[in-house]
Each structure stands twice: as C-alpha cells, then as structure tokens.
Amino acid sequence: MIEFQNVSKVYPNGTRGLNNINLTIGEGELVVIVGLSGAGKSTLLRSINRLHDISEGNIMIHGQSITNASGSGLRRIRRGIGMIFQNFNLVKRSTVLRNVLSGRVGHHSTLRTMLGMFPAEDTQLAMDALERVNIRDKAYSRADQLSGGQQQRVSIARALAQEPQIILADEPVASLDPLTTRQVMDDLQRINRDLKITTIINLHFIDLAREYATRIIGLRAGEIVFDGTPEEATDEAFAHIYGRSIHRDEVLGAQSPAEEVVTLDGTPAVRAVGESS
Numbered sequence: 001m002i003e004f005q006n007v008s009k010v011y012p013n014g015t016r017g018l019n020n021i022n023l024t025i026g027e028g029e030l031v032v033i034v035g036l037s038g039a040g041k042s043t044l045l046r047s048i049n050r051l052h053d054i055s056e057g058n059i060m061i062h063g064q065s066i067t068n069a070s071g072s073g074l075r076r077i078r079r080g081i082g083m084i085f086q087n088f089n090l091v092k093r094s095t096v097l098r099n100v101l102s103g104r105v106g107h108h109s110t111l112r113t114m115l116g117m118f119p120a121e122d123t124q125l126a127m128d129a130l131e132r133v134n135i136r137d138k139a140y141s142r143a144d145q146l147s148g149g150q151q152q153r154v155s156i157a158r159a160l161a162q163e164p165q166i167i168l169a170d171e172p173v174a175s176l177d178p179l180t181t182r183q184v185m186d187d188l189q190r191i192n193r194d195l196k197i198t199t200i201i202n203l204h205f206i207d208l209a210r211e212y213a214t215r216i217i218g219l220r221a222g223e224i225v226f227d228g229t230p231e232e233a234t235d236e237a238f239a240h241i242y243g244r245s246i247h248r249d250e251v252l253g254a255q256s257p258a259e260e261v262v263t264l265d266g267t268p269a270v271r272a273v274g275e276s277s
C-alpha cells in the first residue's frame, strides 16, 4: 500500500509541483495518472521512490515512511520499487542481459555488482524476466540494436529483476508508435495481473488510460481533481481534469491533425482539421 499524507512539493524556484495530496493506492491496483503537461504527474510519481524529495507531508510504502528513511532503510524500500522511464535509460552499449541484471544491484554489495559478479540465480531470474516480456532471444544482443519497443521491454524486464512490489512508469509509451505502445501497455497489464505488482503509470492518451487502468487519477495544478474508475472517466470528466476540451493528439486511436474531439460542455465533436461539423 502507498499512502500520501498531506504531501506538498515546492521546487527551489518556488513552483508548487504538488499541493496537499492525500491518496491511498492499494496492492495490485493499476493506476493511471493523467493531466496536462505541468500538472504534476512526474512529480507525484517520482516522489514515491524519492527521486524527488517532498517539501511537506509523508509518504508511506507498505507501512514504512520513505520520507523519513535513510541509508540501508531507504535502499531496502527502493529495492521494492521498479521504475520505467520514457527514454528507457538503458546502457546502450551493454547487452540486454547485463541491463536486466543491473536490476539486481540493490540485492548485492556494491563491489560485487561493480565487478559484474552476479550469482547464477540472478541470471536465471533475468532470463525469466525477459521471457515474461517475450524477448528472451535478445538476451545477448546489444541494447542499442533493439527497436524502441524492445528497449522498453528490456527496461520492464530490468524492473522485474528487482522483484518489486511496485512498478512506476513515467510516460512509458511516449516515444513509441501506436502498435508498439499497445504491446508495451499489454506487457505492463499482464505483469500487473499475473504478479499482482502495484503499477502506477503516467500517460497522456486518454483512451489508453481508460483501456488499461483499474483506477484513473486526474491532476491539475498539483492537486487531485479526479479519482475514479475508467467508466467514471468520461469525456466530460477529462475535460474537467484538463480545464479545457480534449484534443485529437490526446487520443491514441485518433492520431491525425490536432483538433477538438469533445467540447467542454460534453458535446461529442470528433472532427479532423478541415472536416465540416
């Protein structure tokens, strides 16, 4: 369980990234966070594993405060949280297997991992993780020889190799084409369901949010303005989260010149540029 208790984040330049967030995320949920650029999605996600420190409040992970943790206590909590980034964050000149094995570093001494001395069980675990995302056959390829979608799968396998209870994914499909996007989302959903790993994903496509989430949280200006099921996340609810109408480039299934697809008052208006109403 992840609990935000009165959490605020103010950046050194005075920008308020999060404003008094209270939120509980239960085990096994697949939460998608939505909101306009700058709404605070990354700040919220990255405060869970303390990539960003918060300014006020407390964040509890499985009953332990990550806000107050330090040293080995902090490392232990972080070990249970896998992270997936938009740009994959792989060591490009290294093999896929080495990249996945790096997910094990939190389990061993620094010296051992610096020397690349991973026990045989770790290699097995890494291969199993690659199998789960269907790229076991790429284990000995160099990471930079893979397509974007395959590289994102390697980064999912690396997160899995940590044996995490929580996976955080910050815009994991923003660099991918629509087909690959669905494959990566399918992987994340399957892993969430099969391994019961609590998964929190920042996304900007509203149809993907509805399709994959068990719960959608909408942020605006650092505050939660929506928290509900995909069924409750209607076009009107999204227009409320965004404070404006939805655009085509926010719907994966409607990729064409940007134009309004629903107006603020909820009237459906799916129109391409140049199309008459």
Ligand SMILES: Nc1ncnc2c1ncn2[C@@H]1O[C@H](COP(=O)(O)OP(=O)(O)OP(=O)(O)O)[C@@H](O)[C@H]1O
Pocket (backbone or CB within 6 Å): 011, 012, 013, 015, 016, 017, 035, 036, 037, 038, 039, 040, 041, 042, 043, 044
């Ligand atoms: N390092 C920083 N220093 C100052 N302000 C920041 C910093 N990082 C983010 N912000 C600001 O905090 C607010 C929330 O940013 P955040 O990146 O969390 O939003 P977001 O919803 O993830 O947006 P995007 O989709 O564009 O990544 C924004 O106003 C942003 O400009």
